[in-house]
Structures are given as structure tokens and as C-alpha cells.
Amino acid sequence: MRLLGTRKIFLDDSYVKEFFAKVLDIRQSNGKTTLILDETAFHPIGGGQPQDTGIILGEKGKLLVEDVYEDEFGNVIHQGVLEGSISIGERVKGIIDWERRHKLMRVHTAAHLLIQAVRAYFNSPIKCVSAGKSVKGGRLDFKAPIKREMLPEIENIANKIVSEDRRIIIKYMSPERANEYLRQYNESLELYARKHELEEKIRIIEIENWIAIPCGGTHVKRTGEIGRIRLLKRASKGRGIVRIEYTVEP
Numbered sequence: 001m002r003l004l005g006t007r008k009i010f011l012d013d014s015y016v017k018e019f020f021a022k023v024l025d026i027r028q029s030n031g032k033t034t035l036i037l038d039e040t041a042f043h044p045i046g047g048g049q050p051q052d053t054g055i056i057l058g059e060k061g062k063l064l065v066e067d068v069y070e071d072e073f074g075n076v077i078h079q080g081v082l083e084g085s086i087s088i089g090e091r092v093k094g095i096i097d098w099e100r101r102h103k104l105m106r107v108h109t110a111a112h113l114l115i116q117a118v119r120a121y122f123n124s125p126i127k128c129v130s131a132g133k134s135v136k137g138g139r140l141d142f143k144a145p146i147k148r149e150m151l152p153e154i155e156n157i158a159n160k161i162v163s164e165d166r167r168i169i170i171k172y173m174s175p176e177r178a179n180e181y182l183r184q185y186n187e188s189l190e191l192y193a194r195k196h197e198l199e200e201k202i203r204i205i206e207i208e209n210w211i212a213i214p215c216g217g218t219h220v221k222r223t224g225e226i227g228r229i230r231l232l233k234r235a236s237k238g239r240g241i242v243r244i245e246y247t248v249e250p
């Protein structure tokens, strides 16, 4: 496909719930319809964050968006059930399921915050080796001897940062500058670079004076918006890896 990649509205503003865009491609596959727009606020599945769902409204039809993913060229593919018809070149209106997305933003931002809460507890640059988020909550896998009885204190550290309502800032910088910048937070481009090797500017999400992580996901603007973080359980995954599951409450 000759398309050069969809402009991702959510990277600049993750609070856009509705948007207008032009249809660049539409096709059928296995009883589903796939659609590519010139720009989109729909977040594709990836980086441990599930896709957004919602509707894309045309003049003579609508696509009920179930799956959203990115192809190898950076095009965001919206896939779902088409009712009526939508044509290439048409201007359409996209509406994302905001309740779902906002919950995912809160859970995702809590993941960033919790990584540093664990490091603060141990006073050591603990490695988070994997993360997953859903509308119900998230999970983080750490290479650290986290015991069950440590969870209340880690939770307290996290909720202190929530109650301080710290700002969450998006910064862009060159890979060289980013590597240097991230080092002060014991982070690197190691995991990020593999997926984003062509990017000239690295997107960094910083919770003010707490943690900075390279990330292409959607986050809330202040830690207070996350709501109370509750650690639900801890499980050993072997090889020194401990999984923590958490949720966010209103």
C-alpha cells in the first residue's frame, strides 16, 4: 500500500473524542470491513494498550469499529461491521467510545506511576519487563523480590503521587537526547526503539519529577485524574519475575 501512515491525533491530544477525516481506503475481508483514514483519534492495539472502539459515520453508512491495529507502514486500520456504504474520498466523522478510552488512559498512566513507586520502595532501579492494560485494570511484571506484605506500602507511595495531582507532560526529543534524558529516571530506549526505529523524535511521557518513559500510548493530564490505585494481587512468574495486578477506582 502506498499510503504513508495515518496521522495519529491521540499522540498530540488524547482527549479528542470526535474528529473528521477523509477515507483513503476501504475494503472487505472475511466478512469484515477495513477502513483507513488520513488521520484518526482511534488508538490501535499495541504497547500493552487495547484498541479503542467506536463508530465511523459516513453520509450513507457507518462502520461499527471493533478492532484497530497498525500495519507495517504506520497506517491505522479500523475494522468492524459496515452498515450501509462508505466510499473512498468521503469525509467521515469518527466517534470513539470515550468511557472505555478514558478508563484505559487512567489504567495506563497508573502503570507509569507504579513502576516508579516500586523503585522508590526498594530505592533501586528495578526493571519492569512487561506490562498489560485493560478496562478492568493492569498488570506489571518486575524483576524484583516483591512480597505480598510490601503491597500496602507500595500502594501508599503510588497514591501519594496521585493525591499530589502532578502534571503529566509529553516531550519530544532526538534519540540521542532522549537516551540521556531517560537515564536520570533509570529508563532507556531499549524496549521502545525496536518498534519505533524510524522515528526521528522520541515521544516521552513524564510524570512531573517522578518518572519519564518513552511511550506512544494515551495518558491523562494529571495524576489526580487516575483515581485511587489499588494493588489487587502479587504472583511469582518464575525466574525472579513478580507480577503485580492493580486497578484504578473513581
Ligand SMILES: [Zn+2]
Binding pocket: 108, 109, 112, 205, 215, 216, 217, 218, 219
Ligand atoms: Zn504510556
